[in-house]
Amino acid sequence: MEYPRDVKPMLELVSRVRLMPEGHTGTHPRTIPLSILDHTTARFALTSAVWYFDKPTQQPHTFSAEALSRSIRKTLDAYPHWAGQLHWIPYDPARGQRHGRVCITFGAETDPGVELIVARSSQDLTSILPDSETRGTWYAHSFPSEQLLCPTELALHNTSEYAGRHSVSVQVTAFACGGTSITLRLVHPIADATSMFHFVNSWTAVHRALLDAQPLPTLAPLFDPTLLDMRAAGDINSPAPDPELIRISRSLPMAKYDWWASAPGCPPPMLPSTAIPAELAGTDFGPLRDPAPWASWDISVPVSHHLVYFTPAEVQRIWEAASADTSDNVRLSRLDALLAHFWRHLVRARGLERDPAPHHFIVTVGVRARVAPPLPAAFIGSPIVLVRASLPGTAHAGPAPLGTGAAALRAAIASLTPETLGAYLHDVAHEVNPQRFWSAFLGTHHAVATSWLGLDPYGVDFGSGAPPRYVDAVMPNLDGCVHVMEAGPKTRREAGAESGNGRWYDEPVCLSLHIAAEPLEKLLKDPEFRKYRYP
Numbered sequence: 001m002e003y004p005r006d007v008k009p010m011l012e013l014v015s016r017v018r019l020m021p022e023g024h025t026g027t028h029p030r031t032i033p034l035s036i037l038d039h040t041t042a043r044f045a046l047t048s049a050v051w052y053f054d055k056p057t058q059q060p061h062t063f064s065a066e067a068l069s070r071s072i073r074k075t076l077d078a079y080p081h082w083a084g085q086l087h088w089i090p091y092d093p094a095r096g097q098r099h100g101r102v103c104i105t106f107g108a109e110t111d112p113g114v115e116l117i118v119a120r121s122s123q124d125l126t127s128i129l130p131d132s133e134t135r136g137t138w139y140a141h142s143f144p145s146e147q148l149l150c151p152t153e154l155a156l157h158n159t160s161e162y163a164g165r166h167s168v169s170v171q172v173t174a175f176a177c178g179g180t181s182i183t184l185r186l187v188h189p190i191a192d193a194t195s196m197f198h199f200v201n202s203w204t205a206v207h208r209a210l211l212d213a214q215p216l217p218t219l220a221p222l223f224d225p226t227l228l229d230m231r232a233a234g235d236i237n238s239p240a241p242d243p244e245l246i247r248i249s250r251s252l253p254m255a256k257y258d259w260w261a262s263a264p265g266c267p268p269p270m271l272p273s274t275a276i277p278a279e280l281a282g283t284d285f286g287p288l289r290d291p292a293p294w295a296s297w298d299i300s301v302p303v304s305h306h307l308v309y310f311t312p313a314e315v316q317r318i319w320e321a322a323s324a325d326t327s328d329n330v331r332l333s334r335l336d337a338l339l340a341h342f343w344r345h346l347v348r349a350r351g352l353e354r355d356p357a358p359h360h361f362i363v364t365v366g367v368r369a370r371v372a373p374p375l376p377a378a379f380i381g382s383p384i385v386l387v388r389a390s391l392p393g394t395a396h397a398g399p400a401p402l403g404t405g406a407a408a409l410r411a412a413i414a415s416l417t418p419e420t421l422g423a424y425l426h427d428v429a430h431e432v433n434p435q436r437f438w439s440a441f442l443g444t445h446h447a448v449a450t451s452w453l454g455l456d457p458y459g460v461d462f463g464s465g466a467p468p469r470y471v472d473a474v475m476p477n478l479d480g481c482v483h484v485m486e487a488g489p490k491t492r493r494e495a496g497a498e499s500g501n502g503r504w505y506d507e508p509v510c511l512s513l514h515i516a517a518e519p520l521e522k523l524l525k526d527p528e529f530r531k532y533r534y535p
Contacts, residue, residue, distance in 0.1 A: 010122040011173070013150055018113030018166070019069060020083055021076035026109030032081065033089060033103040034189055034381065035225035036232060036425050037367070039434040041382045042102055042156055043273070044188035047196050048474035050145065051460055052125060055178030058465035059211050063180035065118045068172055071207035076114060078219035079199060079380070081106045083113045086155040086167045086187060091279050096237060099280060100433035102156070102189050104167070112164055117150050117171040124177035129470050137524060140512070141305040145472055148173060154187050179469070182462075192382040194366060195221075197455045199380075208463040222378045229429070231371040233422030236429035249427035252420055253412045255362060255388045256437040261288035267299050277433065285432040297443025303479050304517040306524060307510055309487050310338065315505045317532035318402075325403025332406050334505040335484070336413075339363070339449055340405035341532075342482070342511060347397035349515075349523035350444055355393035361405070362388045362440050362448045365413055372418030385424065386439040386448070387412040442480040444516075449482040450475070453504040458488025473512060483512040 056062045076083055084106025091099045105111075130138055152169045155162040167190050171183040186196060198221055205217045234242040250256075263274040276285075310318075315334050322337035343361045347353055367383045368375040375383065389408040396405045428434055440448045450473075457471040473483045487508035513520060523529055 011148060011150065012120050012122075014118040014120055015065070016115065016117050016150070017069075019072050019076065019116050020111065020113045021080045022073040023077045024080070024083065024107070024111070026107070026111070029105055029108035031103055031105040032223075033101060033225060035228040035383065036236070036429050036434070037228060037384065038189040038225060038382045039101050040428060040439075041188040041192075041384070042100070043435050043438075044382075045476050046154070046157060046474070047186045047188050047191050047193055047382075048184060049193075049196065049457065050148075050181050050183045050472040050474060051457075051468045052129060052181045052470045052472070053179055053462070053464050054125065054466060054469050056464035056466075059463050062207075062211065062462050062464040063172065063174070063182075065116075065172060067207070067211065068170075068182075069116055071203060071210050072114065072116065072170065074210070074216065075199070075203045075206045075219065078202060078221055079223070081223055082168045082186075082190060082199075084108070084111050084167070085162065086165075086190065087162045088156075088160070098432070099277065100435050104190065112155075112166045115152060115166040115169040117152070117169065118174075119150055119171060120174040121148065122176050125175050125179040125469060126177065137306055137308050139305075140307050141477075143305075143472075145474065148181065149183060152185065154185065156189070157187050185474075188382055190382070191380065192366065192384050193450070193452050193455060194368070194377075195380045195382070197452075197457070198378060200460055204460055204462050208461065211463045220378055221380045222376050223380045225381055227375060227379065228371070228381065228383050229425070231373075231375075231418075231422060232425035232429055233419070234426045236426055238430075241426060241430035245423040245426045246430075248420055248423035252415055252424060253388050253390070254386065255360065255439050255441060256289060257292040257439075257441060258289040259292070259436055259438060260285075261290070262292040262294070264291065265294035266292070267294070269299075280432065283432060285436075289437070292438060292441060293443075293445070296445045297441065297479065299478075301479060302517045303477050303514055304520045305477055306513050306515075306520060308513060308524070310509050310511065311533065312506050312508065313535075314530075314532045315509060317535070319505075321532065322402045322406040325401030326407050330403075330407050330410060332403070332410055335451060335453065336406045336409045337402070338484070338509070338511075339482075340402060340409055341529075342513075343405050343409075343447060344397050344402060345523055345526055345529045346447060346515065346519070347393050349519040349526065351519075352393040352444065353397035357392060357445065358390040359393050359396065360388050360390045360441070360446045361409060362386050362446065363409065363413060364448070364450045365416060367416065367421055370416050370418065371421050385416065385421075387416060388439075442478050444479075447480040447482055449484065452483070452485035453509070455485070457485055475512065475514060477514050479514065479516045481514040485510055485512075 084104045086104050089101040089103050155165040167187045169185040173181045202219045318341045319334045319337040389412040458467050487510040
């Protein structure tokens with residue numbers, strides 16, 4: 001589906017309020033430092049999604065501002081820190097307070113609360129969204145997602161400012177057709193996608209119970225950043241790091257572009273990030289490391305956005321083809337194969353299949369289940385790392401088999417063991433500043449993929465009687481940004497097929513591609529890209 005570029009929905013701000021947990025008294029403030037990995041995400045894009053629902057078929061007041069406000073407040077009783085004030089820990093090396101660390105203070109009278117924005121649009125959802133039967137490929141670049149969001153200022157997002165700013169913003173937009181969108185925007189240090197969905201599922205369970213006058217569910221999110229820090233190897237509070245742990249950590253396949261070495265060639269909008277903080281003047285922070293490869297990323301190049309849907313059979317054939325090209329001792333996942341298939345054709349679409357230089361595919365990986373002992377699934381925070389698979393264009397996009405890229409991705413992800421992650425946590429804990437290094441990059445020689453597979457975005461149920469019409473995984477529109485999740489909303493389960501184990505690849509999957517416009521057009525026209533659609 002293509003949208004006319006002149007679609008400009010009228011968005012009217014109805015109200016903007018701050019919500020506190022129902023049990024908030026403002027008399028018991030607490031300050032909790034966030035985890036080692038939370039600190040590293042202070043410069044990340046927001047964790048954000050938008051759920052679009054058609055007019056309710058059951059409870060007509062499902063999405064009333066009053067009902068949603070009430071259920072948010074009750075849910076926040078289990079997530080009180082989300083209503084608190086995110087802020088920097090004062091830099092004081094004499095007291096062991098390192099630079100660039102973040103904490104959250106909550107339970108105080110001055111808590112900024114969670115922002116609730118209520119808006120309305122004169123548009124019908126049918127005029128801006130495809131129906132639930134749309135599959136294949138659709139052009140999402142002109143989908144007016146930004147025009148449907150009221151601006152907000154969140155703590156530490158694109159700024160060092162935090163005082164009085166929320167960490168969480170919720171927007172409820174009513175459409176002329178009776179449909180509703182629910183937007184969540186969270187600063188990354190307090191929540192990765194898993195934490196966001198944990199909250200959304202808590203909220204919807206509370207909301208449905210209130211609508212049906214049923215007892216409230218018992219919520220049990222786990223906010224204890226020290227649990228992750230305890231998985232670090234060695235002594236994270238010692239004056240100097242352990243050299244052997246540093247060696248192990250820095251052998252991991254990760255991008256570590258040094259902001260402080262990256263001023264030459266840096267685009268002006270990002271130049272402030274390359275400045276060494278004044279508070280660190282005279283500090284021995286070691287030699288500068290790899291600068292960002294700005295020559296490979298022209299931020300002025302137009303970027304387009306397409307959603308590409310793959311059927312279960314297509315994913316299976318891609319996986320079988322990649323597995324046939326791989327040695328018997330390498331066990332690929334379906335996601336390895338799907339991403340490798342895309343990566344291969346992306347390099348070709350960029351015209352770099354004869355390029356001997358390395359091309360990098362960076363994958364975001366959650367570590368809850370990868371540290372030892374594993375963190376509980378209900379752990380709230382941002383325990384993620386990014387790993388990098390690298391191959392010359394000639395080796396991956398040329399005549400080499402598909403399994404080459406898939407095996408490189410599998411090796412990168414498999415490098416994250418409890419031992420290597422323990423060393424990595426030790427390394428990051430001892431960094432002079434955890435935001436100094438950028439573990440990703442974009443442009444012609446990079447791509448960065450984030451997966452929400454298994455989080456069931458189309459299973460979010462406020463009690464309206466139908467699944468979401470569309471879920472927008474909000475990602476930066478930058479060249480090389482890729483997102484993957486279940487396609488929804490019409491699933492095999494709803495169609496009556498047996499799904500049993502709930503495997504994501506038993507249902508359609510969606511690749512959301514933000515790629516420079518010209519290469520993306522070539523990619524989508526390449527018959528080899530969809531050659532596995534049919535036997």
